[in-house]
Amino acid sequence: MKEIWEKGLDAGSAAAKHNDGVGGFFLATEYDDAEYYALRARGGIIKATISADAMKALKIAGAQVRDIPYGGPGTVARVGQEFHIPTSAFGVYNELRKAGGIAYGPAR
Known part of the structure; x- marks a missing residue:
């Protein structure tokens, strides 16, 4: 998280940390969802x-708010969106x- 905080988003870094689904950067709308993904990726949580x-500018550039995709059996229920x-x-x-x-x- 320190890297993002200090330097911003970087496509090379995002690709190196990508583990499934579409690439990019994801923000969760709810803390519990952010915590799940942070633990899974051995990352941290910040509030943006x-x-x-x-x-509006990000949406024009292709960003979107959407439901978090269902991860299948054995995954925890999501409470917010991404x-x-x-x-x-x-x-x-x-x-x-x-x-x-x-x-x-700080996230909390």
Whole structure:
């Protein structure tokens, strides 16, 4: 998480950490979902606050809010949704972060 906090999103890093499904960067709308994925990926949890204008720009760049796909038998139920940012939108995300449209903070 420190890398994302300090340097922003990077397609090479995302590809190296990718384990299943479509690639990109994912934000969970609920803490419990974020915790599940952080434990699975040996990652961490940060809170990202995204302004309405930044959200609009990211959606234009291909990002989307959607239901978390069902993982099949033996997976835990999800309580929220995910915000998927494809690698093609990483540049937009990083520029919005630098401009203050996306802010990070502690998850709790």
